[in-house]
Amino acid sequence: MLAPVTYAVRRISAATRRHTRRWATSPRALDVITALSCFSLMVLDVPGLAQGDNSLTGLTATLVLAAGAATLVVRRRLPWLPYLVALVLLGWLHELTLIQFALYSLGRFRGRWAGTVATVGYIAVAYALFNLPGWPEHQAGTLSEFLGLVVPIGVLASGVGIAAYRQDLVRELEAQRAETAALQAVQDERTSVARDVHDLVGRELTVLAVRAEVLSVRARGTAHHKDFEELADTARRAHLMLNDTIVHRADERTATPGLEGLPALARESERMGSPVTLEISEAARGLSPLRQTAVYRVVQECLTNAAKHAPGERVAVSIGLDTGRLRVAVGNPLPAAAPPTEPVSSGTGTFSMRERVESMGGTLTAGAHEGVYEVVALLPAGRLPRGEPGRLPR
Template sequence: MHVKPALSALHRVTASGARLARGWSGSPRATDALTALGCLGLTAIDLPGLAAADNSLTGASAAVVLALGCATLLVRRRMPWISYLAALLFIGWLHELTLIQFALYSVGRYRGRRAGVLATLGYLAFALFLFCCVPGWPEAKHESLSGFLGIVVPIGVLASAVGIAAYRHDLVAELNERRAEAAVLQAVQQERTSVARDVHDFVGRELTLLTVRSEVLSVRSRETSYAKDFEELADTARRAHLVLNEIIVQRGERASTPGVEGLAALAEESGRAGSPVRLAMDPEVNGLSPLRQAAVYRVVQECLTNAAKHAGGETVEVSIAADGPRLRIAVSNALPARTPGRAPVSAGSGTASMSERVRSLGGTLTATRTEDSYEVVATLPRG
């Protein structure tokens, strides 16, 4: 019987194929193609023996048959059972054990533990049947059962076990990725809720003032033709306030986001936490609408939080300036020399929430990281 390289060869070929594929195009199809070529290369080692001893195939026909069998690995992600059946055919006809290693790995990797165990048991049962019931398969009758099983069992069990382990690793990686996506979505949703609360507080206050003022004017002009118009204006403002309350039903106990008047306290708090702040703010910023001031506060707040996490001790430069019809917010800080195990500056859910706040007001936000600095720049329309 032709004894193929054990699972270490399989794993090396598969891993090296995966690395080459990532370097080439990062495409799963490229990985599968390189895996199929690796399997063909291993089976080609036995090409002379297949043509000479195991069957009536010539060298050319044996090469074609082996190539067709290895080509089934091109669909191993969607249909790994095709490779598995082809591998069983190779075992019974060509006495070839290389493809079954790749096939069992693929079944375990892309169909999970249950399928991998069933495929392994089927392979072992089929091999045992050939050993016991098929005459001359191939030199098995000249070997002991323990010697035969010492070849067949490790090939199947180890290949399937590695595939199942890779399947579990893929599940964990996908779970972590989805958790990260969920964290970003949750941050965006929380920021939208915060914006809605701010809209309710700021706009609701203005609608209340409009209602009261209209009612006062209605009373003062009771004897004139404008009284009815003021009463209708007061009713309209009151209805708008009611609609606003109905749209934003979950206000909770959270207060509205502070405006630019809260930046000094924010900078002082950051300094106490170990990240001193240099705050430069154009006086015209105080005339912005409450929603825009809240956006400025949120951007600076999140940037100072990031600086405390990733650049503790470094001075944070905060600049808020009116640039024509737009407002520019720039927050930057130096990055300390990265030490082993130190997490780099990230653009995770906090950046997503900042971007959502800025986009809700028609602005833009960019976060740029270099080797020694990190900067966030947001622009907002002043209107």
């Protein structure tokens, strides 16, 4: 009988401890602790306040200070409230404790501008009170004493608050960067998975289309000939839809243009000092978007390399179909002299081009011949799906 009771007590105790820890580290709890800390420091001045001001007793002075310290509970939402109350207590009871907490809160939760304005206002009010008869009560000191006590109190409290405010901004920025990096990693992983799905499923659809075509040829003249043709067309359409759905949408944030983007690349290269001669055959314009993207990337990298290593030389770009294969050739004369400054290059441009071309079943060669540096990429051109002239599958 005692075991269930003991277990329940332990569960309640553990839940209470968790709730207490969460509350103790919450902003509201910190504000309450700040108010209590301020009040505990001001209570030390109660005997002197009751003696110096005949209108207050020990009890009433304690209540006044408690009310002033209680304004710190709302210091995050209304930081100017404890500041104004602190100025009142400064003139009435010569109390400097609350103003330090108020200036810190303004700097911490409203930043440099509010902290600076509040500090200047505090110094101005304190200086005016300093010149009034009876404040402070013992004016054995002079203006230097005022500057050496009252001013540093305000400047230090406000400065610490502003520094904490800036640190909060830094932490928030770091958190946002970490969140952005995490989201980017998730997006990159999704893109990678989508491309893997495209490659694997696309391969199977291609195999299905090829086998259906073979069966269609074998079944020619039979009742199943038309069925196999429809099956092959369905597989090809599914492959095209897979490309449109995964390849395009998975990379829509940095969608690469096709052949239509090459004139803009040529104009950009000319602005960099390397004129471009661009020749694109009409047959090449019917290429699938995936092949056009590969062509765009190859030409883009070649023009970038030409601008780096052969500035001012004319670049010839030729894109066409040659015996059923797509041929991309980019060439430029080698410069008579080396560039005056060593070009900035990562050295991975040609490797990236070759990797992209070979991943599509093509080849890429690059090198100098008879004073001309030429890059030639050969890729499978694909074949037109039935009933869709002018289009090539990817």
